[in-house]
Every structure is written in C-alpha cells, then in structure tokens.
Amino acid sequence: MSLTKSAFSDRFTDVHTRIMKRNYETIPQWWFHVLLVLMFGLAIFACEGFNKQLQLPYWGVLLAGAVALLYTLPVGIIQATTNQQVGLNVITELVIGYIYPGKPLANVSFKTYGYISMSQAITFIQDFKLGHYMKIPPKSMFLVQLVGTVIASSVYFSTAWWLLDTVSNICDPSKLPEGSPWTCPGDDVFYNASIIWGVVAPLRMFGRLGLYSKLNYFFLVGFLSPIPVWTLSRVFPGQRWIKLINMPIILGATSMMPPAKAVNYLMWGLVGVFFNIYVFRKYKAWWGRNNYVLSAGLDAGVAFMGIVIYFALQDKNIYGAEWWGLETDHCPLAKCPTAPGVHVEGCPAI
Template identity: 55%
Template sequence: MQRISADIFLEMVNGYLYPGKPIANMTFRIYGVLSIDTAVGAMYSFKQGHYMKIPPKQMFLVQIIGTALSTVANFGTGWWMFSSIPNICDLEKLPKGSPWTCPGERSSFAAGVIWGLVGPRRVFYPSGTYSKIFIFFIIGLVAPVPVWILSKMYPEKKWIQLITMPVIFSAGAMMPPVSAVNFWMWTVVGTIFNYVIFRKYKGWWAKYNYVLSYGLDFGAAFLVVMASVLQVQDIYGISWWGLEIDDHCPLAKCPTEPGIAVEGCPVLK
C-alpha cells in the first residue's frame, strides 16, 4: 500500500503563501504528512491483519494500545537521545561510524530552507533557475495514460497491467535521504521473494511472506536499539563497506554548476 506523496505539494503551497518563514513551512508539512501517514498506516495494518486472519475487533484494540505505547516510547526516546548523546546530528563532530547522523532530519531542514526561507518564487516558478522542474507535475499526471492504453491494446500481456507509475514515482520521492544503495537492496529482496519464490513456491509465499516482512521491519528496529546501547559504550560499529552513509561514488558531492572548482572534482564547462 502506497501513501499519496504530498510532501512537495504542501511545502510548495506554504512557500508561496508564506515566503521567508521556514519554521512555518516545516510545521505545515509535518502536520499534513503525519495526517496522511497515520491514516495510510492504519489501513496498511488492517490490511495485513485481514490477510493474516486476525479478527477486526482484536486488530483495532491492538492498534489503540500500540498507538498509546508508541507515543510514550517515541517521546521518551527522543528526549533521552537529545539530552544524553553529545553532538547528535552534527556530522563534523560525530565520530566515524556513529549512527546519529540524522539524514531524515537534515533532509527536512534543507527542504524547509528551500521551500520556506528562500521560497519557490525565487528558486522555481516563475523566475527561478529550476522552473522547468514543474513540468514533472504534468508528466506525473499523464504517465499512467500510456500504460492504460497499452493494457487495452494488448490484454494478453498481463505484465503491462502490473506497471504502476504512482508506485514508481513515489519511490523516487524518498531520495533524499534514501540513496541508490537502499534501492538496490529493496530491488534484490523484492525480486527474490515476490518474483522467484512467488512463482516457484507459492505455498511458502502465501504462508510466510507477510511474516517475513514484519520480521525484517522488527530486525531493523532491533538494530536501532542495539546501536543506541552500543553507542553509550562508545562502540560505533564495525568497519565495513556499508558503514559509510553515501552512494560510494567519489563524485556524488561534486558541484554540477559550470565553472565551480572544488578539490578532487572535475570542473564542468
């Protein structure tokens, strides 16, 4: 289940209405996005419960209890982190391998500066350098039409009906802070379990695939807790390829504007 990606739309609307106010922009976006995420998250959980044959009343009760517990746990954990972890979110002062780099928060801050402080009028339309980006709103609007036409022209080709442009575009909306490395891992796991195993071992897939999905989510959450515990003991992780939070491309941070010289980067003409 995919939520409607309203992040950019909310930031753009608030940026036009209240230019030069980044805090207002971020607040407006957070309230709007959380409303959508909460509703879609509830529907997603009920859908999973339906597939797993969990009675609706019990599912609703667990949702209410889980929401209350998670609210207290999230607030308490956030308060503890900001009061006990030195230099949290400060990339220049954090030790190498520290998990407290806050990529999502830095991305939200950058969006607040672009859409709120600078404002879409100066960066995008009508007089901004990146006005052409707005054409992608039209592309997103018409992109499903060719797929629908092809599905009607070739009804025997069932794979065409599986192409869902909103899902494809919404994945791109996760960048940043998600990098290309994350997309490759999602592609590998999704291909193995939702294509190979689905075609060859349908019984296993029907019985265990959703349990596996929750298991992977729980594993990621457990690693976050372990990272918190180890960080208190000044243990920041083993040295390996995945420790670096980037795309492992030396040119990824180079400027793209012509004529700007940075050490280690080519100068574009």
C-alpha cells in the same frame, strides 16, 4: 473510479462483516467527529499560541487538513491494492512553500499536519482492518488506538525533551565526541527540507525565479501517464498483464530507493530487478502465491542482520568495516560551493 464508489458504499456482505455486525456494536460516528474537532483545535492552538513560534497561521492548519482529507482515499486505495504508500511530503512542502515562503518552521509544520495526518489515518484504518479479521470489538480497537497514541506521543516528546536538555551539542557532529550516536540524521533531513522548501522556497527553484522550472512538466507527465496503459488495455483486451501495470506505483516507487550514495544503486538494482526476474522465471507457480511472503522474508532478514551487526560491531565501537559496494561517491568536490566569488579552503574558486 469503481474503487472510489465502492469505498463509499455500505454494501459489504463478506463473512467477516456479517460476523462483526452480528456480535459487536459499531463505533458511533460522533466519536470520530469529536476527536477531529478536538485535534484541529489543539493544532491551531499550538500554531497560534506560544508566540507563534511554529510560524503556521490557522488557515495553514485548515489547508493541511484539507490536503490530508483529499488524498487519504486515493492513496489508501493504492496502498490497499499494492501495499505501497505514495508519500505527500514533497507535495505539501511545495504547496506551502509557494503560498508562504520564507517560513521554515511553517513549512515543516504544514508538512507534518498534511502528510503525516494522511499517513497515520491510513495506518489507523490498516489496524482496524486487522482487528476486523481478528474479530476484535471495534470500540475496543478505537480506545486502544487512542490510548496508545497518547502514551506514545507523550513518551516521544518526553524523550526528545530529555535528550535535548541533557546531551550537550546534540545533533552537531563537529562538537560531539568521536563515535557518538547522537548525530540526529532524521533531524538533518527535516532541517534541510525546511531550508530548501521554506527559506529558499519553490519559487526560486521551480518557479520563474529558479533554474528548474522545466521540471514542472513532470506533473503533466504523471497526470497523463495512466492513459497509455488504459488505452493499451482496451486495444488488447486479451493481454491481462497490461492491466497490472500501475503507473502511480512505478513513479512513486522512486521514493523507496535507499538513502545511499550513487554507487550503491547498482547493487540495489541488481538485487531488486534481476533477482526477482530469476525467481519469477524459475518458480513462476510459487511466485504467484508467495510473493508477499518473500518480500516479508527479505525485510525481516535485513532487520535481523541490522540487529546482529549492531551487537557484533557497533556496540563494540567497531565502525571501520568496509563492505563491498559501499565505496565513496568519488566526488571529493561535492561539498564545495558553486556560487562565484565564494572561497573555501580545499575547493577551487569559480
């Protein structure tokens, strides 16, 4: 609560703020207001126009904006203190799936306006924070962000349009040549989400018509989970480490799990848990000062090896490298139907 109150306070007197206020003009608030109204207008026009192909009505855009506005501050506080962002993708899909079922495009549109708007807002603030420390004029930061966004979105849209128009059978691996890179894994994720949350809808999965209604109790578990930590911190005030337990991060970190098969989580857990415990116990003093440096080094190492592997193997059409720990799921029937009376070759009949 104190962090929330301080976010609305204008009493920042650190040296960076004093220097910025003395040397540069602040951004007029009406710049943000005009941009907000303009973007909302364009979003509503995109959804209501073009024969309503996006299926999302104007009230859906307004509701998505309200969701983004509601969650930007708490999620921003969590990211500012832990460097981890809690995603709203499932929440937004769940909300519009209950309110407006049977509309797959409306579901992913609401997810984009609700979740991505919040994520981009925090990224926008993060860039401004960097500019604040680097003593870059705020107005210049605003204009650069605006121009960069327009250029980037135009390039993304043009590239996607060009690929869809020129590459035949794009995103259909069964019709593409062997080894073709145009399999669109990210689009598959969005498509699956639109079917699960939009067409099937949460009511038939987590509501009275579904089999997984008991999972709704985890909303209550997540809501109450910080209370035991707060209670223990009051009962044992001398144990400062208790206050460092962050339940939103512990629960939200599951979204950071690698999108791999079940067998790969063993190595992920071994490296992520035991390696960090070993480093902490052996280099405890160093750890407190350089844990973010270590995290950035591991991320950079993975990115660097990804580039090396691409140019050394994939660019030469070498796709058969077998890595230890990357075996199959050992679930040959995982793609078989589970509904009675549906017969598929190679699958058992139920």
